[in-house]
Every structure is written in C-alpha cells, then in structure tokens.
Amino acid sequence: MTLQTDTAVPKQTMQRPRRKPLLSMAAEISGAAYLLIAICAFLLFIAGWFLATGLGVAKPIFLPSPLGVIAKLGKLAADGTLASDVGNSVYRIMVGFLIASIMALATAILIGAYRFWEAAIEPFLDFVRYMPVVAFVPLTILWSGTGDIQKFLIIWIGTYFQQALMFKDNIKRVPADFIGFGRTLGMSDLRVLMRIVLPSAMPQIWDTLRISLGWAWTWVTLAELVAANSGLGYRITVAQRYLQTDMAIGYILVLGVLGLATDQIMRLLGRHFFKYERKS
Amino acid sequence: MQAHPKLKISHLQKSFANGRSPVKVLDDINLEVGDNEFVSLVGASGCGKSTLLSIIAGLQDHEQGEMLVDGSPINGPGRDRGVVFQSYTLLPWLTALQNVEFALRETGHEAKDITEVARRHLDLVKLSRFADSFPSQLSGGMKQRVAIARALSYRPKMLLMDEPFGALDALTRGQMQELLMQIWQEHRLTVIFVTHDVEEAVYLSDRIFVMGLNPGRIKECIEVSSARPRPTGIQHDRETLELQARVLKSIREETRRVEFD
C-alpha cells in the first residue's frame, strides 16, 4: 500500500512539466495551436480590411470591401475568365520552369563534376545572375515579341542562372566518401555521378526546385504585366486601366493562393519521395 | 616475411600542396603485409594514417614509391580492395539489403544471385531482421555492420578499415571487434585497420605499425604473438597490458619529440 502511493506521487508531479509562457523563446506549441494562431492572424487581417472599408477610411475605388472582391472573383470564375487566365499563366510557368530546371541541372552536373567546365561556365553564370531580370523585359520583347515565347524567356532568365548555381552547390555537398565508395567498387565516373551523386543530392535539389518555383510565379506575373493579352498579370493591368480595383486585388489574392498551393504540393511530394530520410 | 606479400609498399612519399609550399605528409613508407594477415596502423592524430589508407585504396595518388598487390603495381581503386570508411557511407535512399545489393550489382555479380548473397552477408553481421530498414533507422553500430557486410559481399582480397568503430560506444565497439575477428578468421582476409585505440589494435592485430609524426613514417612494427582465437578477456591479461603500454609509449615518444622540436 505505502509502496504504491510512494511511487504514484512523484509520477504525478513528473507528468506535469511546467508550462513555459507562450511568448518565451523556448515555448513549444502543438500542431493544433499553431494552426489556430495562423488562422487568427488571417482573420485579423480580414477584419482590419472590413473595418477600413466599412468605416469609409478608404474609398471603394482604392480599396473595395472583401465582399466586393469575392463577388467580383465569383463573377470572373462563372464566366470562365479566371480559369482561362490561371490556365495561361500555369502553362507558361510549367514550360518555362521545366526548361530552365532541366538546363540548370545539366549545367550544374557539368560544373559540379568537371573543374574545366566550372572555370569555363561558373564565373559567367555569376555575372549574369546579378543582372536584374526586369532589365531584360524590353530586350525579350524585341527578340521574341509578346507571345508565350517571351514569357518562357523571362521565366528562364529569372530562374536558370540561380538554379544552376544552387544545384551545383547541392551536388558539391555530397560526401566525398560516397564518391570514394563508388570508386572502390570500380564504377566509372559517369556511373558514380548518375547512381550515387545525383540520387544522394536529390532531396536538396528538390528543395531548390521548390524555392525557385516560387520565383517563377513572380517572373510570369511580371512578364504578363508588361506585355501580354492573357494571363493573371495581364488581367491586373486591364483592371488598372478600367479602375476595377476589386479585380486587381482579387487576382493578387489568387496569385498568393496559387503560390501557396504549389509550394505545399512540392513539399508534400518531397515528403513522399524522400521518406527514407525520416526515422521510424 | 613471406616470399610473396599480399601488399608491398616501398619508398612511398606523399605531399599536400599547402598554400604555395608542399607539405610532406608521408615520407619513405615501407611495409609489407602478408596474405591473411591482420595489421593495424596507429599513431598520433594527423600523422597520415587516413592518407596512407586512402592511397592503398587507390583513392588518392602519391608522388613517389611503389605499391604492389600480389606482385603487380596498382593505380587507382579496384575491387580487390574493399574500404570501410570512418564516416557512415551507406546510401541513404537504399535499405540495408539494397545497399549490399548495390555493391554486388556494381561489381558485376550475376543478377539472379544478388539478393541471395546480400541476405547471406546481412546474416553474417547479424542484421537480417533489419534488411528492409533505411540507414536513417539504424544505429551507428548497425550502419557500420552493414558497411562491413557490404564491403565483404563482393569478396575483395583486402579490407581497408579507417577507424570503423571510432564513433561507437565502448560496449558496441567490443561486440564489433569480436564480430570482425570471427569474420576475418572465416574468410581468409587481409585487413589493414586504422585506429586510435591501442587496446583495440593489440586485441585485433598480428602486427601493429606505429607511425611517426611530421612527416608521417613507419616508426616501429610491433608483433602481437598471442594465439588465436583470442578469448574475450584477453585485453586484461598481463602480457597484453604490457604490449598495450609498449605501443602507447611508442606513440607518446613521437608526440613528445614533436612538441620539443
């Protein structure tokens, strides 16, 4: 009896660790609490927006109410404008981003594995990387007009150079002993590259893809803002021309949601592909 | 020594370019290792043990000297010399079994036997139960056991090991040493084993090469004559302890010499 209570008492006190104050640096937060806080932040933002428009702080022509924006988006969705704009922009990103990524990976392998190509190519990539993408917009229009090709080109310029250098870094981080191991098996350089170096760098390469896909959204919007006759960016310039602020804001929100969605899809896919990295 | 040593190194020299002036890391290394012999390389940190091992593996080149395996010169890595690295080198996207299969496939084993052979080797290191686990799910000792199974699976004549148990706790290390002993006796392997641990060197080796410092060279070769198989408690026998002290003293002399230079 006494023994039982003896062991039970300290157990109970052990089970209740002291809670750290919510705003202290060491505070841990459960998944549900995290989500709740995040949702509250969004709600706060929307409430502030309602308040600003409801109290007449901002004229509707500068800042329409959230309901107005939603209604406008609903109308654009119903008549198919939204879907076709999204479709156009997504198509441009997919093509531009895919081409850039494949080329960047090939470049990265070349400069990551061969010192000769590193010397020949990397300084040049570094140089171009610091040229602002926006400055290329007039040139690309001059070269290729205002069609899809020009959009691909802008996305390519905006992502390829950065990706190539980041991919190279991903590849360089593969432990030297992995490569040594492959060589002791008598594998050729090419085989070591394809069967050890690339698979081993893949999780990091995927992260790079995920980050650079985010940029691609910026570049496609930019290209469509400047010169296009379709796409999300184009619709925003139309909105400006006809003072349809609700449409402009609605489209910016759509861009935010699309960006967030692609990022989450990439994250989930990554989690699925690289399951082996996790314990248990 | 035997008429035909498994490995013969003569007048080997190696420098690293350090800034502009090359620094000599290995100087006039001469050693012979017999067939089925177990030798250790010990020495102070930075004396060039890893460098020497990786030159023997063919992963690094050298400026001078000759290296013969079975009488023929080697250049570059080869399937006759398996390496177990100090860092964990299991490929993280492959399971334990697939890691062994990878080595077998790349060394040109017949496709139909690969899984069979791989399973047998996991069995050898007592890890059959973890065949389908990924490296991230294995402890350090288990990873090194898979690495040993992998290195043995394609039957290299020589096994080169660079502090393979350096990162393990004392208990696990002891178990790994016994396992290695057992495998070595069953497989007629020639092992070159780098270690910091004098007790480990004396327990495992037929001969111990003590390396000197600045530049690295073979300072002394100490023979361990205790009969095999060696019982587990032998580390604490008087004879063994004396031998350990002798090896330790030899290493210490060297660090002291360098300090007073």
Ligand SMILES: Nc1ncnc2c1ncn2[C@@H]1O[C@H](COP(=O)(O)OP(=O)(O)OP(=O)(O)O)[C@@H](O)[C@H]1O
């Ligand atoms: N790639 C390199 N470039 C320049 N110097 C190197 C390189 N690799 C090793 N060295 C130098 O060569 C010497 C021997 O290094 P090595 O790694 O072979 O020593 P070690 O005996 O294995 O040491 P430890 O016991 O700490 O592992 C060290 O002084 C080290 O600084």
Ligand SMILES: [Mg+2]
């Ligand atoms: Mg070392």
